[in-house]
Amino acid sequence: MNLFEPFATPFMARALIELIILGALAGTVGVLVLLRKLAFVTDTMTHTVFPGVVIGYLAAGEGGIFWGALAAGMVTAALLTLLTRRRKVSEDAALAMLLTSLFALGVVLVSRQSGYTTDLTAFLFGRVLTVTGEQLAQTALISVVVIVMLALLRRPLLLRAFDPETAEAAGYRTGLLDVATNLLVAVVIVAAVRAVGTILVIALLIVPAAAARALSDRLALIVPLAVVIGVLGGWFGLATSYEASIHHGVRLAAGGTVVLVLTGLYLLAGLGGVARRRIVRRRAAAGPLDQATAGISTGVTG
Amino acid sequence: MADTAPPASPPDGVPPDAPPEAVPPDAAGPQAATSETVGPEDGAPRERDVTLRMEHASIAYGDVPVLEKIHGIVHPGEAVALIGPNGAGKSTLIKAILGLVPVVRGRIEVLGRTPALARRDVAYVPQADTLDPDFPVSVEQVVMMGRYRKIGWLRRPGRADRTAAAEALEQVGLTQRARHRFGTLSGGQRQRVLLARAIAAQPRLLLLDEPFNGVDAVSQHALLEAISVLKGRGASVVISTHDLAIAHLACEEVCLLNRYQFGFGPAEEVLTPECLRATYGGHALELRGDRVIVAQS
Amino acid sequence: MNWFDSAMHRALLEAALVGAMGGVVGVFVVARRLSFFTMALTHATFPGIVIAALLGINLLLGGGVFGLLIVAGVVMLGRGRGQDFTAATGVALAGGFALGVVLISAQSGFTKDLTAYTVGDILTVDTFDLATTAAVTCVVLLTLAMLGKELLLRAFDPDGAAAAGLPVVLLDLALLALVEMAVVATVPALGAILTLALLVGPAATARLLSDRLALLFPLAAAIGVACGLAGIWISMVADVAAGASIALLVGAVFAVALLLRRGVRRPRRSTALSGAD
Numbered sequence: 001m002n003l004f005e006p007f008a009t010p011f012m013a014r015a016l017i018e019l020i021i022l023g024a025l026a027g028t029v030g031v032l033v034l035l036r037k038l039a040f041v042t043d044t045m046t047h048t049v050f051p052g053v054v055i056g057y058l059a060a061g062e063g064g065i066f067w068g069a070l071a072a073g074m075v076t077a078a079l080l081t082l083l084t085r086r087r088k089v090s091e092d093a094a095l096a097m098l099l100t101s102l103f104a105l106g107v108v109l110v111s112r113q114s115g116y117t118t119d120l121t122a123f124l125f126g127r128v129l130t131v132t133g134e135q136l137a138q139t140a141l142i143s144v145v146v147i148v149m150l151a152l153l154r155r156p157l158l159l160r161a162f163d164p165e166t167a168e169a170a171g172y173r174t175g176l177l178d179v180a181t182n183l184l185v186a187v188v189i190v191a192a193v194r195a196v197g198t199i200l201v202i203a204l205l206i207v208p209a210a211a212a213r214a215l216s217d218r219l220a221l222i223v224p225l226a227v228v229i230g231v232l233g234g235w236f237g238l239a240t241s242y243e244a245s246i247h248h249g250v251r252l253a254a255g256g257t258v259v260l261v262l263t264g265l266y267l268l269a270g271l272g273g274v275a276r277r278r279i280v281r282r283r284a285a286a287g288p289l290d291q292a293t294a295g296i297s298t299g300v301t302g
Numbered sequence: 303m304a305d306t307a308p309p310a311s312p313p314d315g316v317p318p319d320a321p322p323e324a325v326p327p328d329a330a331g332p333q334a335a336t337s338e339t340v341g342p343e344d345g346a347p348r349e350r351d352v353t354l355r356m357e358h359a360s361i362a363y364g365d366v367p368v369l370e371k372i373h374g375i376v377h378p379g380e381a382v383a384l385i386g387p388n389g390a391g392k393s394t395l396i397k398a399i400l401g402l403v404p405v406v407r408g409r410i411e412v413l414g415r416t417p418a419l420a421r422r423d424v425a426y427v428p429q430a431d432t433l434d435p436d437f438p439v440s441v442e443q444v445v446m447m448g449r450y451r452k453i454g455w456l457r458r459p460g461r462a463d464r465t466a467a468a469e470a471l472e473q474v475g476l477t478q479r480a481r482h483r484f485g486t487l488s489g490g491q492r493q494r495v496l497l498a499r500a501i502a503a504q505p506r507l508l509l510l511d512e513p514f515n516g517v518d519a520v521s522q523h524a525l526l527e528a529i530s531v532l533k534g535r536g537a538s539v540v541i542s543t544h545d546l547a548i549a550h551l552a553c554e555e556v557c558l559l560n561r562y563q564f565g566f567g568p569a570e571e572v573l574t575p576e577c578l579r580a581t582y583g584g585h586a587l588e589l590r591g592d593r594v595i596v597a598q599s
Numbered sequence: 600m601n602w603f604d605s606a607m608h609r610a611l612l613e614a615a616l617v618g619a620m621g622g623v624v625g626v627f628v629v630a631r632r633l634s635f636f637t638m639a640l641t642h643a644t645f646p647g648i649v650i651a652a653l654l655g656i657n658l659l660l661g662g663g664v665f666g667l668l669i670v671a672g673v674v675m676l677g678r679g680r681g682q683d684f685t686a687a688t689g690v691a692l693a694g695g696f697a698l699g700v701v702l703i704s705a706q707s708g709f710t711k712d713l714t715a716y717t718v719g720d721i722l723t724v725d726t727f728d729l730a731t732t733a734a735v736t737c738v739v740l741l742t743l744a745m746l747g748k749e750l751l752l753r754a755f756d757p758d759g760a761a762a763a764g765l766p767v768v769l770l771d772l773a774l775l776a777l778v779e780m781a782v783v784a785t786v787p788a789l790g791a792i793l794t795l796a797l798l799v800g801p802a803a804t805a806r807l808l809s810d811r812l813a814l815l816f817p818l819a820a821a822i823g824v825a826c827g828l829a830g831i832w833i834s835m836v837a838d839v840a841a842g843a844s845i846a847l848l849v850g851a852v853f854a855v856a857l858l859l860r861r862g863v864r865r866p867r868r869s870t871a872l873s874g875a876d
Contacts, residue, residue: 035437039689040635047792093803096634100796101850107718107793107843120714125700155450162437162447166499169400169426169509170451171418199700203693210686217438217483253704259697266690436683 003235006242011129018131018139019234019258022192022204025143027230028150029188030209031223032181035161040092041080041182042205044099046189046198048076050106053123053193058109065194066138073186076102081179125255126197128238135195142191146184153180158219196255203259204230211266214273229269233262353378353507353538354399358408361391361398367561368394371408374557374566378506381529381539383549383569386559387582392542395559396509399540400426412507422451425505429512430492435485441495442480445471448502470501473528490521497528508532510541514548526552546573603726607835613724613732614827614845617785617797620736622823623743624781625802626815627774630754634799636673639688640782641791643669643695645716648786649702659731663783669695670775696791719790719842721831728787735784739777750774751812789842797823800849807856826852 007013033042049069056068076098083094110120150157160167160177168174185205192201212225237258244250244257354376361369369391376382384392397403398410401417412420425448448470449463459467471477474494479487484495493513500508508529514522529539529552543549549556549569556572558564564581565572602608628637644666651661673684673691703713715723724732743750753760753770761767778798785794801822805815830845837844 034683034686037683037685039685040638043635043638043689043692092632092634093629093799093806096638096795096799097803097850097853099638100793100800100846101854103792104796104843104846104850108839108847111840111843112838120718124713124717152455155447155453155455158439158443159447159450162439162444163428163433165428165432166426166447168402169421169424170503171421199693199696202689203697206686206689207693210690213438213686218440219438219443222438250705253700256697256700256704259693260701263690263694263697266694 003239006239014131015128018195020231021139023230023234024227026204027208027226030205031226034209039206043202044095046202047099048102049073050103054106054109069190073190077182077186081182124197126195128195128254131195139191200255203262207262207266211269214269229265237261355411359405359410360407362406372563376538378536379533381553382555383553384542384557390560423506425500425503425508427496427500427510439484444484444495445498445502448499467502470498474498475524490517494524508539606722609724610721610831613788614831615824616732616736618823618827619820620781621797622801622819625798628798629802637798638795639692640666641794642692645699649699659783666779717790719788721788721841732784735780793842793846796846796849800853804853804856807860
């Protein structure tokens with residue numbers, strides 16, 4: 001399989017650049033999603049953006065999609081912060097209700113149009129092969145904003161994720177931090193959803209970070225690893241999809257193939273993680289001196 | 303909860319529903335064992351040397367009071383143990399001192415400021431087992447978290463921050479574990495790391511929530527040592543605990559709590575069978591007339 | 600003319616069946632907080648259905664078996680250190696769905712099938728589908744009638760169930776299998792995404808309305824059936840997608856119950872906290 005040949009054509013090159021930017025962006029934000037255990041919240045947001053997409057499209061055509069999605073993303077980010085902070089209803093059930101209700105609202109709106117199945121499919125799976133230069137610029141701009149925000153907020157966000165009580169005791173406004181987290185995730189979803197669709201967004205936000213976590217215990221490594229895995233998934237996925245359809249006559253949906261490659265990388269990382277822990281354990285067993293010092297410092301003697 | 307907390311009746315002599323303004327300062331709560339509760343007396347440190355001042359503070363979630371008429375003073379270099387059964391309101395009092403739970407009546411002052419404004423000089427140590435052991439942070443990263451407020455948003459940790467973190471870790475005796483993942487340490491070691499994080503913040507008031515729960519002997523010793531060093535530097539310490547023996551070891555003062563304050567003062571004066579029986583209700587058991595064993599459920 | 604010859608009649612009956620089943624099974628989904636997991640199940644069932652269609656075997660059987668394989672995978676992956684259950688569930692959700700998409704994209708008629716799968720098409724159920732749904736509903740309800748007591752104990756007091764000597768692992772698997780059966784039977788009608796509405800909404804609403812366990816099941820089933828029937832009627836009148844109107848209705852009922860409860864509970868709310876430490 002050639003990893004470079006497919007990207008000679010401009011539309012494939014644009015698709016590749018879009019996926020590389022998104023892979024890096026979502027990989028980074030995905031680590032935050034992983035640390036805060038926000039997978040379901042993220043999934044909910046990918047679906048609640050849908051009515052915004054539909055309303056934006058109905059109001060202003062293609063150009064309205066982005067703004068509709070952005071508005072819906074902001075509203076749901078705020079709603080989700082409220083829902084997840086008050087623990088009256090089981091949070092899990094509340095998320096499910098928000099997800100299905102808003103998605104259903106989008107479906108109801110879109111189902112009044114004729115030929116709505118195409119629109120729905122585009123939303124669910126995106127049109128990565130028709131990405132324009134303008135969209136690329138948008139994605140790049142959003143990425144810069146999000147990365148700057150993350151860099152600014154990294155310490156409070158880390159403390160909030162690790163030890164929320166102490167974060168509050170130290171005077172951090174955890175409510176605002178939670179809103180910021182949800183907004184960051186929402187913005188990534190909005191940036192990505194038109195090009196790659198909801199399923200690929202959720203995959204990009206969850207899979208690379210989870211794979212990176214399996215490979216390392218150190219945050220300083222997890223973030224770059226997640227970025228690399230996100231980028232590799234996009235690249236290999238596109239190349240595979242192209243290869244299959246041009247050289248083997250099998251049409252493979254580009255977005256779906258990217259997700260499958262990511263899932264494959266995740267499984268490999270899982271195996272790698274098992275091997276890594278074996279080695280660590282064996283090394284510990286091989287060094288009686290290390291163990292003795294560990295025993296002393298633990299101070300547990302029966 | 304309900305079965306461990308005895309009916310919320312105040313000790314003899316103090317009507318439960320007496321409005322706070324009707325209670326003279328030195329009649330709030332059972333005063334039998336209280337010595338140095340209020341204001342500057344002869345020989346007491348001067349006004350500005352008070353770290354924590356609680357004046358008839360009532361603390362409530364919504365409309366229902368959790369703690370009422372808490373009254374006492376903690377000076378620099380002193381440690382006070384909060385003692386009481388489960389559900390007595392120990393954690394709530396700590397949260398109120400942090401300004402996270404509102405004081406509905408009376409006042410809590412930290413270093414002459416409201417709790418929320420004093421947070422930069424206050425450090426909090428949570429129970430280690432409330433934290434996710436799988437979280438990918440190293441021990442030194444956790445200790446550095448104590449410096450975050452001083453580092454600010456943009457700057458990278460400077461030399462002063464690194465020195466403070468390293469010294470704090472040294473104080474709890476875990477320097478050689480700096481690069482290990484937090485979750486790989488034993489429970490007692492994790493608790494020591496969290497104390498090191500608080501020390502790194504160079505607080506003037508340190509609040510510890512049940513720091514000795516499930517902690518091995520070595521770690522308990524290390525924790526007590528570090529706390530006494532901190533006190534030597536003039537910091538005040540508030541520790542909530544079940545363990546009367548440790549309260550005796552680490553703290554000069556004891557605050558007995560169970561919805562109301564049942565005593566505040568030097569340990570040997572407050573830890574009497576009468577006071578403990580009053581605090582723990584049916585859960586106190588007397589042995590040979592002078593010892594009290596408190597059964598925890 | 601046979602009553603079943605009308606597409607409307609078949610849709611109504613199907614909606615009532617999946618509404619009742621979703622409500623009852625949902626009580627456990629809500630109690631065990633399995634919403635996200637159920638979402639992953641609905642998505643992961645997809646490739647199984649595609650494969651079954653390719654091989655020419657029963658779609659429900661194919662989807663069900665594949666879904667159970669994914670369940671096993673998630674449970675295994677979620678046990679790895681540092682891999683929390685939600686992340687593994689998310690991977691299964693995205694990966695399973697993508698596998699279905701890729702398989703189906705290799706066929707022709709891509710968008711049509713996919714839409715039917717993602718948002719469902721309850722107006723096209725035939726008599727055979729109805730019979731299958733009815734059979735699945737019976738099996739699920741019977742199993743719940745037999746195992747309900749044990750499953751409830753496991754849901755509300757996991758340690759107590761283990762201490763009482765119940766086979767907790769088997770019970771968990773049984774529950775997941777029941778949820779999977781309900782999912783497989785509901786997906787053709789409501790689609791992969793909106794199935795979640797029927798499997799969570801009625802039960803969550805019932806819990807808001809009543810604290811009494813004995814009432815939860817009939818209440819949830821009644822809400823499910825009512826939303827199903829009313830949703831079909833609305834979709835006929837307003838000419839909108841049927842599955843979506845059912846889901847929207849479920850959401851609306853839940854929101855109303857939430858507001859009602861807030862109103863009723865506010866005065867009593869603080870008593871629950873009075874024992875807080």
